[in-house]
Each structure stands twice: as structure tokens, then as C-alpha cells.
Amino acid sequence: MHERLEYARNIAYQAGELTLRHFNNANELAVERKADESPVTVADRETEQLLRQKIIERFPDDAVFGEEFPPIEGTSGYRWILDPIDGTKSFICGVPLYSVLIGLEHEGRSVGGVIGLPALGELIWAGTDLGAWHETKQRGPKRCRVSECSTLSEATFLTSEVLGFDQYKRREVYDHLERSTRFTRTWGDAYGYALIATGRADVMVDPAMALWDAAPFLVILEEAGGRFTDWQGNATIHGGEGVATNGVLHEEVLRCLHQTEPQS
Numbered sequence: 001m002h003e004r005l006e007y008a009r010n011i012a013y014q015a016g017e018l019t020l021r022h023f024n025n026a027n028e029l030a031v032e033r034k035a036d037e038s039p040v041t042v043a044d045r046e047t048e049q050l051l052r053q054k055i056i057e058r059f060p061d062d063a064v065f066g067e068e069f070p071p072i073e074g075t076s077g078y079r080w081i082l083d084p085i086d087g088t089k090s091f092i093c094g095v096p097l098y099s100v101l102i103g104l105e106h107e108g109r110s111v112g113g114v115i116g117l118p119a120l121g122e123l124i125w126a127g128t129d130l131g132a133w134h135e136t137k138q139r140g141p142k143r144c145r146v147s148e149c150s151t152l153s154e155a156t157f158l159t160s161e162v163l164g165f166d167q168y169k170r171r172e173v174y175d176h177l178e179r180s181t182r183f184t185r186t187w188g189d190a191y192g193y194a195l196i197a198t199g200r201a202d203v204m205v206d207p208a209m210a211l212w213d214a215a216p217f218l219v220i221l222e223e224a225g226g227r228f229t230d231w232q233g234n235a236t237i238h239g240g241e242g243v244a245t246n247g248v249l250h251e252e253v254l255r256c257l258h259q260t261e262p263q264s
Contacts, residue, residue: 001104004059004078005112005127008102011054012125015047015100016118019085022046023094023119031092041092044068047084047100055080067212079105081215081237087189096120099190103215103237110237113216115194124194124220132224134198146226146246147199152256155202155249157181158195160188168207176256177205193217196244197224203253204244207231214242226250231257 022029022043029041048068055064056072063074066082080102085091087098096119104112115124121137124144134144149155157177159165165174178184181203187195188206190213195201197220206213214228214237221228222235227250230239245253 001078001106001111001127002130004062004104005114005125005130007054007058008080008104008112008114009123009125011051012100012102012114012116012123014054015051015084016116018047018050019043019091019098019100020118023091023096023098029092040068040088041085043091044085044088048082051080051082051084051100051102065211067210077107081105081212083190083212083215086213087191090189097187097189097191099194101190101212101216103212105215110215110218113218113220115190115197115216115220117191117194122194124197126197126216126220126223128219128223130223132197132220144198144224146196146221146224147202148248149202149246150248152180152203152249152252153182155181156183156185156200158185158187158192158201158204160192160206161186164207170207173205173207173257176259177203177253180256189213190216193221193228193242193244196226196246197221199246202246203249204242205253205257206242209240209242211238214239217242217244229254 048066061076063079064072083101086101091098100116102114112127123135126132133141135141165171192204218228226247228244
């Protein structure tokens with residue numbers, strides 16, 4: 001697992017460099033719509049193809065599951081979960097808060113994760129019992145920790161998109177969290193979870209997440225001293241939703257999620 005995690009860091013950098021070539025020409029990108037109306041570009045597809053190629057070259061018996069192409073079955077017990085550009089909406093608008101995500105499972109259990117932020121020159125990564133680490137172009141890896149905020153009223157609350165709460169008829173949940181916290185910002189997608197892991201924000205809630213959206217976060221948050229769960233409090237990347245906190249605030253946030261009933 002350690003060898004795979006080190007490799008994941010390396011290919012995340014390579015994938016990030018590929019995205020930057022397109023990002024610096026984002027106004028020339030052709031944007032398509034997938035079946036769910038989410039945007040996709042040639043940058044998404046080329047980046048995932050690069051990641052898949054690198055993984056197959058080094059670990060041909062591993063499974064690969066990504067957003068843009070069909071899954072590859074494996075026999076080793078390891079599975080790589082890829083989101084080549086998380087935050088495509090930011091990417092096509094020239095906003096540097098998009099990321100390259102790599103999650104690593106062994107026998108169905110999350111054991112490693114990488115969040116690459118190419119336009120910011122940052123990488124956050126973790127492995128089970130290896131700690132969580134934050135590195136930048138200016139310095140090497142430094143152990144990262146979640147915040148020590150212990151009061152929800154003093155917390156910074158993040159989400160990816162307010163509209164998501166409306167779509168799932170949970171707008172009252174968003175409004176309740178916004179009233180209960182000090183600051184609310186939509187520094188979302190993986191960037192928001194990176195802020196939680198590095199102690200720069202305290203609470204992140206998303207009402208809907210695909211597996212590739214969530215894959216790195218469980219191990220990264222736990223190794224940084226925080227928590228990542230679904231809305232029921234289960235520590236999983238397969239829940240279809242996400243709650244990330246510094247750990248201290250987690251149970252209080254879960255109570256907030258269930259104090260309001262879904263809108264009819």
C-alpha cells in the first residue's frame with residue numbers, strides 16, 4: 001500500500017501538469033454536457049486516460065474505477081478510484097480551486113487518498129496509519145491537522161453548491177447550518193475537504209456525492225484527526241453524500257442535519 005500511495009502522489013502531479021495546459025487556455029475549451037447535465041471537457045478525459053495508463057503500467061492486476069471511462073476489473077484486491085478534474089465548473093471558468101482526486105481501496109476498505117490542487121501548487125495525501133500530509137511547491141510534506149474549533153457558532157461551514165440542497169429538498173438543512181455557524185462559503189468540491197483536513201475550515205456538508213467525488217476523503221480526514229461520514233454518521237465513501245468536520249463538531253453537525261424534516 002505504501003508503494004501505491006507514493007505512486008499515487010507522483011501521478012497526481014503528472015496529471016495536474018496536464019490539466020494546467022488546458023486550464024491556461026480554458027476559454028478555448030469545448031464544454032460538453034453528460035447525461036446528468038454536468039459539464040465535461042477534453043481535459044477531464046485526457047487526464048483520466050493518463051492516470052489509467054500509469055496505473056496499468058505499474059500495477060496491472062489492480063482494478064480501476066473512474067468518472068469518465070468504464071471500470072477495469074482486477075485481481076490484486078486493490079482498486080484505484082479516479083476523478084480527473086473534480087470541480088469542472090470551476091475549471092472551465094478559470095477558477096483555480098479544481099482538483100485531481102485519487103482514492104485507493106484494499107478489499108473494499110479505504111486505505112489511501114490524494115487531493116491534488118494543480119493551479120494552487122498543493123497536494124494533500126494520507127494513508128492508513130501513515131498520517132495526513134500537506135505539501136506545496138515552496139516546501140516538502142508537512143503533517144496536517146484539522147482545526148481545534150469546538151463551538152459550532154465559531155465554525156466556518158462550507159458546501160459545494162447551495163442548489164444541491166434545493167434539488168434534494170433539504171434547503172432547510174443548509175439554512176439551519178448557515179444560521180448556526182460563524183461563516184458560510186461555497187469553497188466546495190474537493191477544495192473544501194482539503195481546507196477541513198488542513199485546519200483552515202471546520203465543517204463541510206454535501207447532499208450528493210458520487211464515489212469518485214468522495215474516494216480520498218475518509219482516510220485523509222481520519223488521518224488528519226477529523227471525520228468523514230454520510231449523513232447518518234457512517235464512516236464510508238459509498239454513502240452518496242458527505243459530512244466532514246474536525247471531529248469535535250461532528251455529532252453536533254449530524255444533529256443539525258436531522259433537526260429539520262425534508263421539504264414536501
